[in-house]
Amino acid sequence: MIPLSYYMILSAIVFVTGVVGVLIRRNIIMLLLSIELMLNATNINFVAFSYYLGNIAGQVFVFFALTVAAAEVAVGLAIIIALYRGKATVNVAELNLMKW
Amino acid sequence: MxxxxxxxxxxxxxxxxxxxxxxxxxxxxxxxxxxxxxxxxxxxxxxxxxxxxxxxxxxxxxxxxxxxxxxxxxxxxxQDDSYQRQVKWGLGLGLLALAEVIAIISKAALPDEPAQSKTAAAAAGEAATVVGNTEMVGKALYTTYLFPFEVASLILLVAMIGAIIMAKKGIMEPGPLRESK
Structure with a gap:
């Protein structure tokens, strides 16, 4: 049987990949995709803990994480489309409206 | 396997x-x-x-x-979709965080085997009232987690309205954005 720590290390690798993606990519769509990676890493952790601790609550929390991910994608992509209409770019380096 | x-x-x-x-x-x-x-x-x-x-x-x-x-x-x-300038910093920070997490996990007392309760219940031969995974999730969702479940539906509603309003024409076009370029 696989130890729980293997699942946690897998999830940590995927999460860190998402963090690095947010740090190094310029395209704002890629930033949202990296955030999806991070959310999925947490989902792996939740399900693994739910199985190893024999508690269904972990799976219920994945359900809520899924809801939040869906809401985040809908609003985030709408913001990207509005930004693209206004500035004609998706490069985060050029989106400096809030800079003073 | x-x-x-x-x-x-x-x-x-x-x-x-x-x-x-x-x-x-x-x-x-x-x-x-x-x-x-x-x-x-x-x-x-x-x-x-x-x-x-x-x-x-x-x-x-x-x-x-x-x-x-x-x-x-x-x-x-x-357009050219290159990486940010700080690729090295990003990779370094990522590897540092990963090393930290793995160090913590290797020291933590985590279970190697699935919880006994689940396997024992399965082995005890509850074949007559065997509960499926969907049923268990549904039961937890509609009893213990009923309030968060309702809040989740509210989140979805707000996201739907927000997406429609944000993607509507004319929210970003006029005014200062164009002039600032």
Missing amino acids: ATLSFFYFGSVIVLCALLVVIFRNPVYSVISLLVMFFHIAGLFVTLHAEFLAAVQLIVYAGAILVLYLFVVMILNLQ
Whole structure:
């Protein structure tokens, strides 16, 4: 049987990949995709803990994480489309409206 | 068998996660994320979370990624899509965080075997009233977690209204944005 720590290390690798993606990519769509990676890493952790601790609550929390991910994608992509209409770019380096 | 399937799913998940970040073309990234979601669903099945595996496929692969593909294709990005200047810093920070997490996990007292209660209950021969995974999730969702469940529906409603308003024509076009360029 696989130890729980293997699942946690897998999830940590995927999460860190998402963090690095947010740090190094310029395209704002890629930033949202990296955030999806991070959310999925947490989902792996939740399900693994739910199985190893024999508690269904972990799976219920994945359900809520899924809801939040869906809401985040809908609003985030709408913001990207509005930004693209206004500035004609998706490069985060050029989106400096809030800079003073 | 369980070990083999874990290592297969795990290695494909890690590979696809890396490809998502590495690919320069957003469409390739989205497709590689799709492959990753399928393998995460497979991992959920090996962890006896069949309901979540199905939901993962339907919601993530079916709905969220299609939305991403739509937006990537609507925007039709032809510009140079390079990385930020601080690639080295990003990689360094990522590796540092990863090393930290692995150090913590290796020291933590985590269970090596699944909880006894589940396997014991299965072994005790509750064949007459064997409860499926979907039933268990549903029961927890509609009893213990009823209030968060309602809040989740509210979140979805707000997201829907917000998306419609944000994507409406004329929210970003007029005024200072154009002039500032």
